[in-house]
Structure formats: C-alpha cells, structure tokens
Amino acid sequence: MYIVTAKEMYGIDHYTMQELGVEGKLLMENAGRAICLKLENLIEKTSRICVIAGSGNNGGDGFVIARTLLNNNYHVHVVQAVPDEKITGDALYHKNLYKNCGGTVTVIKEAEIIRELVSDADIIVDAMVGIGIRGKLREPLAGIVRFLNQTEKFVVSIDIPSGLPADEGLTDFTAVEADCTFIVGAPKTSAFLEHSASFYGEWEMVSIGFPPLALRKYSKRMLWNEGNFQESMPKRKLNSHKGDHGRGLVIGGSTEMPGSIAMSVKAALKAGSGLITAATTEKVIQMIAPVSMESTFLALSEKNGYLANHTFPVDSYDAIAIGIGMGRYEETRDLVRYVLEQAKCPVIIDADGLYHIKSDLSMIKKRSDPTIVTPHPGEMAMLLDISVPELLKEPFRYAAEFAGKYNVYVVLKGKYTIITAPDGRQAVNTTGNPGLAKGGSGDVLTGISLAMAMQDQSIFEALCNACFIHGKSADLLVANEHSFYDLLASDVIKGITDVYRTFS
Ligand SMILES: NC(=O)C1=CN([C@@H]2O[C@H](COP(=O)(O)OP(=O)(O)OC[C@H]3O[C@@H](n4cnc5c(N)ncnc54)[C@H](O)[C@@H]3O)[C@@H](O)[C@H]2O)[C@@H](O)CC1
Numbered sequence: 202m203y204i205v206t207a208k209e210m211y212g213i214d215h216y217t218m219q220e221l222g223v224e225g226k227l228l229m230e231n232a233g234r235a236i237c238l239k240l241e242n243l244i245e246k247t248s249r250i251c252v253i254a255g256s257g258n259n260g261g262d263g264f265v266i267a268r269t270l271l272n273n274n275y276h277v278h279v280v281q282a283v284p285d286e287k288i289t290g291d292a293l294y295h296k297n298l299y300k301n302c303g304g305t306v307t308v309i310k311e312a313e314i315i316r317e318l319v320s321d322a323d324i325i326v327d328a329m330v331g332i333g334i335r336g337k338l339r340e341p342l343a344g345i346v347r348f349l350n351q352t353e354k355f356v357v358s359i360d361i362p363s364g365l366p367a368d369e370g371l372t373d374f375t376a377v378e379a380d381c382t383f384i385v386g387a388p389k390t391s392a393f394l395e396h397s398a399s400f401y402g403e404w405e406m407v408s409i410g411f412p413p414l415a416l417r418k419y420s421k422r423m424l425w426n427e428g429n430f431q432e433s434m435p436k437r438k439l440n441s442h443k444g445d446h447g448r449g450l451v452i453g454g455s456t457e458m459p460g461s462i463a464m465s466v467k468a469a470l471k472a473g474s475g476l477i478t479a480a481t482t483e484k485v486i487q488m489i490a491p492v493s494m495e496s497t498f499l500a501l502s503e504k505n506g507y508l509a510n511h512t513f514p515v516d517s518y519d520a521i522a523i524g525i526g527m528g529r530y531e532e533t534r535d536l537v538r539y540v541l542e543q544a545k546c547p548v549i550i551d552a553d554g555l556y557h558i559k560s561d562l563s564m565i566k567k568r569s570d571p572t573i574v575t576p577h578p579g580e581m582a583m584l585l586d587i588s589v590p591e592l593l594k595e596p597f598r599y600a601a602e603f604a605g606k607y608n609v610y611v612v613l614k615g616k617y618t619i620i621t622a623p624d625g626r627q628a629v630n631t632t633g634n635p636g637l638a639k640g641g642s643g644d645v646l647t648g649i650s651l652a653m654a655m656q657d658q659s660i661f662e663a664l665c666n667a668c669f670i671h672g673k674s675a676d677l678l679v680a681n682e683h684s685f686y687d688l689l690a691s692d693v694i695k696g697i698t699d700v701y702r703t704f705s
C-alpha cells in the first residue's frame with residue numbers, strides 16, 4: 202500500500218485522468234460507492250445519516266455517498282456548508298444526480314445552525330474538505346468542526362478528517378476528530394505522524410481505480426504489512442547449512458551494560474543468523490556466556506569496564522552491528538571509526554554508536570558498503586542538531602534528507618517506525634504496540650536487523666522485515682499471553698518463533 206502527500210495524490214489523479222483517460226466523475230463515483238459498501242457494514246438500516254458537504258471534490262464524494270445511501274433506502278440528508286455557486290464541476294454533477302434521485306440539501310451560512318440540523322442524525326459523514334485544505338479552516342467550517350468534536354454522534358470522515366493537513370510540517374490546525382475515516386486511493390502521510398494520526402480514528406483505505414503504475418510513478422513511500430513481509434522474506438532451503446544464513450558480529454557491551462549485547466546476540470540468532478560472534482570485554486563475556494550459549498566470543502581489551510581501542514580482523518563477517526551498551530568514550534569512538542573504515546559488509550550502528558558518528562559524520566558518508574543507523578527520535582534529533590518536536594513535525598523529510606546526504610539507511614524508531622533507503626524510498630512499519638516502549642527493545646531490533654541483513658534480500662527489505670518481525674512478535678505476545686505492561690524485550694525474542702510459525 203502506497204503512502205502519499207497531497208501533491209503526489211494530485212499527480213496520481215491527474216495521470217489517471219489525463220494519461221489513462223479515466224474521467225474524474227467516474228473516480229468520484231468509485232470513491233463514494235466503495236465507501237458506502239464499507240459504511241453500510243457499520244450502520245443500521247434505520248440509521249439517520251447527515252452528510253456535511255464542502256465545496257471541492259471531497260464534497261463531491263459526499264454527494265455520491267448521499268445518493269448511494271438514499272437509493273439503498275437509508276434516511277439521509279445533506280447539509281451543504283458552502284454557498285450553491287461554490288459547488289462546481291464533478292461535484293455539481295453528482296449533487297444534481299443526488300437531487301434528481303429525490304435527495305434534499307440544506308445550505309448553511311453559519312456554523313451555529315448545525316447543532317439543530319444534525320439533532321436527529323445518528324451518523325455524521327464529514328465531506329467538507331479533503332486534501333485540498335489550504336491553511337487553517339475558515340468559518341463556518343471551523344465552527345462545524347468544533348461542534349463535531351464535542352458531539353457524541355458517530356463521525357465518519359471522507360478521505361481525511363476535515364481541516365487536517367495531508368502532509369507533514371503543520372501542527373497548528375483545527376480538524377475533525379473522526380471516529381473513523383475512509384481514505385480514498387492511498388493513505389496520506391498525516392496518518393503516520395504522532396501529532397495527527399489520532400484524528401483519523403480507525404481508518405480503512407478504499408481503492409477507487411488508481412492503477413498501481415500511477416501510484417508507483419508518484420510515490421516512493423509505502424506501508425509495510427504482512428503481504429510485503431511474506432512476499433519478500435527469503436524461504437529457507439531444506440539442505441542449507443549455517444554458513445548460508447550469515448556470519449554476524451555484534452560489537453559492544455560494558456561492565457555497566459552487559460545485558461544489551463546479550464539481547465542483540467540472542468535476537469540475531471533467534472531471527473535466523475547462522476553464526477553470531479559477540480565482541481566485547483572479557484568481563485562481559487563471563488557475564489553473558491551462560492545466557493548466550495549459541496554464540497561465539499571475541500575478547501577485546503578494556504579500559505575501566507569499557508571497550509578500549511582495538512584493531513582486530515573484521516573482514517570475515519557478512520554483517521556487523523556496533524554501539525550497543527558500549528559507552529561514550531574516546532576509545533569506543535575510535536573503535537567505531539575503525540570498524541566503519543575496515544568493514545566491507547553492511548554495518549548497523551545503534552545506541553552509543555550513534556553518538557560516536559555524530560562527532561564526525563564523514564565516518565559513515567565515506568563507506569561504500571551499506572551503513573544502517575537505527576535511532577529513536579532523541580538520537581535522530583541529536584544527529585540532525587534539531588529538537589525532538591521539530592523532528593516529529595516532519596520525520597519523513599528529515600529521515601530522507603539524512604539518508605540521502607550521508608548515503609545511509611535510516612530506521613527511525615517510534616510508534617510509526619520509518620525505514621528510509623539512501624535513494625529516498627521509505628516504508629512505515631505496521632506492527633508493534635506500547636509494550637515495546639521498554640529497555641532492551643532497541644537491542645532486540647538491532648539483533649533482528651543484523652540477522653535480516655544477512656539473508657537473501659535487499660537491505661531495504663531486510664530492515665522493513667526486521668521491524669515487522671519485532672513488532673509482530675510483540676503483537677502476538679500481547680494478543681495471547683502478555684500485556685502492554687509486563688512485556689519484556691526477552692519475551693519479544695522468544696516471540697519471534699510465533700511470527701515465523703504464523704507467517705512463513
Ligand atoms: N479526481 C479527483 O480529484 C478525486 C478527488 N477525490 C476527493 O477530492 C478531494 C480533493 O478534492 P479537491 O482538490 O477539490 O479539494 P477538497 O475538496 O479537499 O477541498 C477544496 C475545497 O476546500 C476549500 N478550502 C480549502 N482550504 C480551506 C480552508 N482553510 N477553509 C475552508 N475551506 C477551504 C476550497 O475552497 C475548495 O473549494 C480528495 O480529498 C478526495 O476526497 C476523490 O473523489 C477521488 C477522485
């Protein structure tokens with residue numbers, strides 16, 4: 202499923218109409234009808250429905266919905282929140298069809314009247330403004346939105362809750378807080394931003410006939426779901442041996458934080474790596490060996506409980522993860538630099554490793570093999586020299602700019618984890634839950650990512666699948682034996698079993 206900006210959606214629209222010859226009226230009919238099919242599952246046959254229509258094509262969708270419901274014997278009425286002369290083009294065509302079928306319309310100039318007009322309605326369909334919103338909502342629409350947001354009635358938004366921007370970057374808006382939204386054609390980026398996602402309520406996408414070639418042409422962003430996971434995950438050959446599944450190295454750990462590297466190692470093995478070596482201090486090895494029985498160890502020299510600068514061969518690995526629990530000292534920074542310079546395989550940089558590259562980002566830019574950074578918002582903001590709220594306003598743009606500028610893959614972790622490739626492709630992960638907001642969760646994701654980077658798939662797919670597995674494990678655990686409260690990172694490692702058994 203593609204994710205689009207408003208501009209991309211207009212491009213797809215234009216292409217479908219001009220190049221492929223599909224008429225706008227027909228797309229509108231498709232949108233309204235597809236939405237009615239879904240809507241009728243949500244409402245009673247006796248429900249009274251009020252459609253509030255605006256002036257653009259979003260209002261046009263509203264008129265198609267009103268006509269379809271009317272013709273299916275529902276009690277429906279349209280409140281038009283703009284003057285008659287504002288309804289033009291395809292929307293006017295569909296308004297006329299609705300009226301020709303016996304539909305009624307009340308035109309309102311002031312928001313206050315809305316209370317009375319919807320007093321007997323059970324369901325309100327918000328078709329005031331869609332992706333054509335410019336600036337903050339004007340009256341009377343803003344007043345209607347304020348009313349809708351305090352009413353108990355069930356509000357269904359069409360395409361996008363009216364007033365909400367489709368794109369990232371704006372946080373000051375008045376918008377409908379919908380109970381549910383039927384998104385037309387492709388979800389918009391605002392459905393995956395922390396400050397705007399909740400306005401959509403539950404959402405579902407309806408297809409209206411945009412061909413995949415049009416979507417592909419305009420959007421580089423997608424939603425990574427079960428289908429993508431199942432399609433791209435390499436199948437295991439029955440006669441494969443451990444060498445086929447990757448030899449990985451995890452570098453990190455300190456006496457103060459021995460557990461994190463153990464988690465990454467365990468997760469990497471559980472997710473399917475053939476061989477994993479943990480490169481850490483002698484003391485950490487003693488501490489984690491009893492719980493990391495399946496891995497091998499490489500003892501590196503230490504200083505005050507942390508790794509010291511050290512040269513050792515890094516060329517016999519298929520992928521390396523570095524940074525976990527390693528501390529932020531000059532010596533550990535030099536170790537990160539050494540590995541980034543020497544390793545001729547994908548390198549995943551996490552946690553303290555991210556602080557080290559910040560001091561000299563040319564460390565990552567110079568590399569010719571894939572480099573992956575896996576920051577949470579605080580770390581990403583640190584790398585970009587901006588605040589977390591600034592980052593969260595436009596996470597897609599910031600991640601894409603960083604990935605392009607430094608030639609790296611970025612896994613920006615969060616409720617909506619965004620995976621970005623250096624060429625600008627982006628995916629939003631669909632799995633995971635609040636149970637993952639706990640220490641160790643990131644270490645597990647790093648381990649799974651390491652395992653995935655060594656399987657037979659592109660790095661972009663590998664990272665998308667790692668995020669999918671990590672979140673899905675948590676989802677299955679919470680659905681069955683755990684809760685958001687008690688879920689531990691070590692449970693998530695165990696849960697990988699169920700993900701594989703269920704989906705591969
Ligand atoms: N072929 C198409 O163009 C299709 C469009 N679709 C629908 O059409 C929508 C886009 O249509 P439009 O481009 O006409 O735009 P919209 O209908 O989203 O909004 C444009 C209208 O809103 C008004 N408006 C803009 N900013 C405002 C503000 N701040 N305060 C108050 N009013 C404001 C404008 O005066 C304009 O009339 C989509 O969201 C979707 O619902 C679907 O029907 C599918 C096909």
Ligand SMILES: [K+]
Pocket residue numbers: 259327328329330331358359360361362363
């Ligand atoms: K709307």
